Amino acid sequence: MNTASLLVFDALLMLTLVGLAWAALAGSDERLSVILFIAFGLVLAVAWARLLAPDVALAEAAIGAGLSGALLLSAVGSRPRGASRTRASSMQNHTEEGNTRVLQWTITLLCAALAGILAWALLHALDIGPTDMLPQAISANLATSGVSNPVTAVLLNFRAYDTLLELAVLLAAVLGIFALGPATPGYQPAGPVFDGLVRWLVPVLILTAGYLLWVGAHAPGGAFQAGAMLAAAGVVLRLSGRSSIGLPNGLTLRIVMAAGVGMFLLVGLTLLVLGRPFLGYPPAWAGTLILMIETAAMLSIAATLLLAFHGGRPKSHALAARTESANAATSNTCNEEQTP
Amino acid sequence: MINLLSAILVLAGVFFYLAGSIGLLRLPDLYSRLHALTKADNLGLGLLIAGLALHMQDVFIVLKLLLIWLAVLAASATSAHLIARQARRREAGS
Numbered sequence: 074m075n076t077a078s079l080l081v082f083d084a085l086l087m088l089t090l091v092g093l094a095w096a097a098l099a100g101s102d103e104r105l106s107v108i109l110f111i112a113f114g115l116v117l118a119v120a121w122a123r124l125l126a127p128d129v130a131l132a133e134a135a136i137g138a139g140l141s142g143a144l145l146l147s148a149v150g151s152r153p154r155g156a157s158r159t160r161a162s163s164m165q166n167h168t169e170e171g172n173t174r175v176l177q178w179t180i181t182l183l184c185a186a187l188a189g190i191l192a193w194a195l196l197h198a199l200d201i202g203p204t205d206m207l208p209q210a211i212s213a214n215l216a217t218s219g220v221s222n223p224v225t226a227v228l229l230n231f232r233a234y235d236t237l238l239e240l241a242v243l244l245a246a247v248l249g250i251f252a253l254g255p256a257t258p259g260y261q262p263a264g265p266v267f268d269g270l271v272r273w274l275v276p277v278l279i280l281t282a283g284y285l286l287w288v289g290a291h292a293p294g295g296a297f298q299a300g301a302m303l304a305a306a307g308v309v310l311r312l313s314g315r316s317s318i319g320l321p322n323g324l325t326l327r328i329v330m331a332a333g334v335g336m337f338l339l340v341g342l343t344l345l346v347l348g349r350p351f352l353g354y355p356p357a358w359a360g361t362l363i364l365m366i367e368t369a370a371m372l373s374i375a376a377t378l379l380l381a382f383h384g385g386r387p388k389s390h391a392l393a394a395r396t397e398s399a400n401a402a403t404s405n406t407c408n409e410e411q412t413p
Numbered sequence: 414m415i416n417l418l419s420a421i422l423v424l425a426g427v428f429f430y431l432a433g434s435i436g437l438l439r440l441p442d443l444y445s446r447l448h449a450l451t452k453a454d455n456l457g458l459g460l461l462i463a464g465l466a467l468h469m470q471d472v473f474i475v476l477k478l479l480l481i482w483l484a485v486l487a488a489s490a491t492s493a494h495l496i497a498r499q500a501r502r503r504e505a506g507s
């Protein structure tokens with residue numbers, strides 16, 4: 074009875090996922106597609122939780138649904154309303170329309186190929202599943218990893234190289250964001266209700282980030298989830314019209330952006346100098362080193378995600394404060410006139 | 414006894430969720446939909462969390478569940494307010 078009802082639940086979950094994905098891709102209203110994408114991310118997080126992968130579920134809910142959703146919504150919102158996909162393509166001439174079609178078909182074919190490969194890999198994995206030695210190898214070496222959460226042990230110790238390169242990818246991404254030019258203008262100051270929420274939500278988010286970072290050593294959590302929480306605090310601050318807080322300024326921002334990769338390299342190279350392998354932590358120090366790297370990585374991840382939401386190089390604070398005070402006088406009238 | 418109480422609470426929560434969802438689908442305009450959705454769902458989540466909390470051995474987990482409820486209460490009240498205010502502004506503008 075219990076397994077049967079779980080099976081029904083799983084089937085419903087999968088059908089909902091496919092349905093949401095289809096609806097998000099097939100609709101012509103971009104705003105609706107984004108909202109469906111957020112719902113898709115949340116249901117996907119539930120699916121990960123059902124697969125007993127709470128670390129991935131947390132990351133999917135925070136980054137996949139939450140921050141990507143905010144990013145996409147602000148991207149859709151910054152474009153004039155009514156510029157939907159179908160209208161935009163009908164405005165263009167035939168060659169461009171043909172190009173769009175070729176592009177769509179290419180993407181569809183590539184996605185189908187990827188899905189095929191994934192299905193093959195899944196079948197293959199199901200085939201060899203129980204004889205795979207990786208989980209046993211991880212649990213056998215968990216005691217020397219410095220942490221008791223196997224996911225953190227893999228990400229920050231056994232396969233620390235991969236995480237270092239992931240952070241390097243994030244650094245490259247943030248450089249790309251900087252290359253886009255100045256950040257998009259901030260939002261109007263929020264009304265009293267939203268402002269009241271922000272005032273206690275932001276401290277709670279920062280506290281949650283610290284908790285997730287700390288708890289990552291022995292339970293689901295870690296730098297990525299904690300960084301997403303910090304970035305969410307920054308997004309909420311920006312949405313409430315506080316453009317002068319949330320991100321540090323100038324050199325500090327650059328240090329924060331590079332902190333993850335920097336701390337990783339510092340630890341790795343120091344260990345090399347001391348005659349150990351690159352990122353081969355001594356077991357007695359592993360816990361401390363992992364916490365140091367994760368703290369730096371959390372700051373970098375948060376800065377990267379938040380800068381993505383800003384959509385470019387942030388203005389200097391002095392300038393932002395001046396513009397804000399200049400706007401303050403006219404903000405009331407602006408608020409009334411702003412009709413999306 | 415605890416199982417029974419917990420089941421009653423969770424079922425009551427599900428009932429309010431169902432009522433809220435039906436309200437979202439069936440009610441005529443945005444304001445009454447918001448009313449149905451936020452009020453019923455917040456109560457539903459509260460009952461659900463009360464039902465789950467009865468099963469938790471650790472007080473810390475109960476506190477975390479309570480924090481989730483409070484966060485959702487504040488977030489849904491605020492977003493309902495923002496949506497309603499935006500809709501009123503649009504009505505006044507058109």
